[in-house]
Amino acid sequence: MIGALLYLRLTSLRNLVVYRVRRLRQPKYLFGAAVAVAYIYFFFLRRLSYSTGAQAAAPAMADVGRVVAAFICTAAAGAALVRVAFAWIAPSEKPGLRFSEAEIAFLFPAPMTRRALIHFRLLSAQAAILLTSALIVFFFRRMGDTGGGRVATWIGWWVILSTFDLHVTGTNLTLARLRDRGRGFVLWRVLAVAAIVSYAAAVVLCAAAYLNAHSAGFLAGSGPGAMGRMLDGLASSSPLRWLILPFGVVFAPYFARSPADFALAIVPALAVVALHYLWVARTEVRIEEGSMALAERRAAARTAMQRGEAPASAGARPKPLPGPFPLEPAGLPEIALLWKNLLSMRNSLLNRRTVALSVWFLVCGLMVARTVLAQNARGGDIYGPIVVMLCFIVAGYTLLVGPQIARQDLRGDLPNMDILKTYPVEGWRLALGELLAPTAILTAVLWACIVVCAFAFDSRGDLEWLTPAVRAAGVLCLGAAAPFLCLLQLIVPNMMMVLMPGWYQATRSRGGGIELMGQRLILGAGQLLLALLVAVPATIVAALVLVSAYWWFGAAAPALLVALLAVLSILASELVVALWWLGERIAGFDVSADSR
């Protein structure tokens, strides 16, 4: 049986490779592959060969690598704990294992035992884990280099990822078995969650106590060496060393510095993997229904992603919601498209993950705001510049990456394009209406950044010129320009979709090989280049008008407002041309081209 499963895996892999190599005969894939290879060479391989020579001359790099590795492993252990705790707190209705829909269709009715199915799932996971471990070593070795060889690091990551995968699988199977039994399901869950929370609390308290007692001594030193010694001391302190022993055993091969260290570490680590394997393999439980539901959710997520929607929303069944505002039967058709897309956006955004993230960011934001206000009240402004910098980062991210995330526009409506094209609406109006919803969302984020920046700047010290009037004028200028910028930025990917639907559709699939990675890089670079082309005329005019107006008025606030008018007229002109052009392309868009 395992032979048949191996045949399926290996044959699929061979065919996939052959298919992808053959696909390179098409110029778009060949070009994408060339760009991706160049990117990997210049950003990873060249640095890797360079760093190999440099590392011998810089032993301090090993300390840096170990510190980074320690942080990575701490974060990984924390994430694993949270993941397992979440599985116990909110187990899915029908826990299952990860199979594709085709695997379910062929394997579930086949004369196979449940245990064989579980082994098939484990084998599939192993293929992915081996590849992931190799990629981690290949791409990120320098970042978290612990001083061991490449093979040792690879095996170290394989142990970590395999243990995690087996543990999560075992937890899901155990939960399924407990649910099947019925009795004591809630009690077991309460006990498990209590144990995990107590364990995490004990680790955090012990670490905090150690750091409070020893930080002064370590802070006297500096650099990664001191940090490394502090982490070593922390990890070997009692009782923390006993508490983190399970994680320590699993992480030990990764941290081994020499072949002898590795040989000592790998035996207990493999024993942990073997115990986890026995746990999973010996847990008899019904997995069929849960696995089918999981496969359906994953297929829906993949379809949603190809449609341009958030994959997170695909698993949940959408709920009917009232419109974002009353839609009158007469009026501009653009508003109807805005109404439709806002409705779609709300349904995409109103899921548990988004709400939890929003609450998390809100809490963090409130804590930062409270700290900033407290600092300002005490006369210092430590956090103000940090908040301003964060706002700049968020604003830049919103402008450059936001259009790739907010897709409730023509890209999201590509499957409905044949219906949209029968509407009695001019192309440019269709384009404008489709773009309004993501524009509104991105503009709201930018406005929030602008307002927060305006309040976070402390006008004392070097920024005395930042009077309330200048501040208000600045907020007005940036706020007025924001929707224009967002709209222009959104036009770019929509233009690409209309111009190159086949190319665009191909990049909507997850993974997809090196050639699709190259295509995504090309699309990203195109977006950046066009954004610069759009911004250059407006920026030059803004600078010239601002200087002239400042010279004329002798005050910043009115100069800013005059510059705003000039910038808005440039942006509006660009927008009119871009919308007209996009509209013309939509009118001539061949829907059938997306399948070619």
Add this chain to the structure above:
Amino acid sequence: MIEVEALTKRYGAFTAVSALSFCVRPGEVLGLVGPNGAGKTSTLRCMAGVIPMSSGEVRIAGASLDADPVAAKRALAFFPDEPRLFEYLTVRQHLAFVARIYGVGPYEDLARRLLEELELADKADVLPGELSRGMKQKLVIACGLLHSPKVMFFDEPLTGLDPLGIRRMKDSIIRRASEGASIVLSSHLLHLLEEVCTHVLILKKGVKVADGTLEEVAARFSNGEAGVGLEEVFIRATGGTEA
């Protein structure tokens, strides 16, 4: 009225529809038939403005689809074979959206009547994901009929409908035609065409093989035999092979 002159659609080097000309007057129902790959769907999609023609001219209710697409599209409704709906809009919200797009004005009474006629009234507040395929098809029909189009294009209109739905769909097409609509429908179900269509156009490899009233086309391919059905006519006209 639908006027089509020398409609040609090419996909790269492949010609899907070649210099197709015909006219459908108010009250007429034209059945578009042909083997798989004959160019029926391409023809329908070109006439509905979904895909651009490579060359030719299509006039919908007097408006050129090329020169004045907005006026032409205001008069037509296209019903694709696969119901395409907006996932997050309920049945009622679909109708509100379409009413606004087509500038229908007060639409609530008409929408209610359509929903009752199509047996969707009790589903007014559910999302398409909760509808069966047949119900989705009915919702597409309700949306298409909301602006009282003078021209209608149906691509395989009976797919997914139950027997009662099929009966109602046939009656609806005949009634709309009797009220003055020009209708083109594409289907492989020849008995549907015999029951509903006044005219038929047979396509093969993108080229018109025959057109006219059912009797005219039957007479052309009957070779003097009496009582030759459309199925036999179709097989003789297309040579019994696929496109």
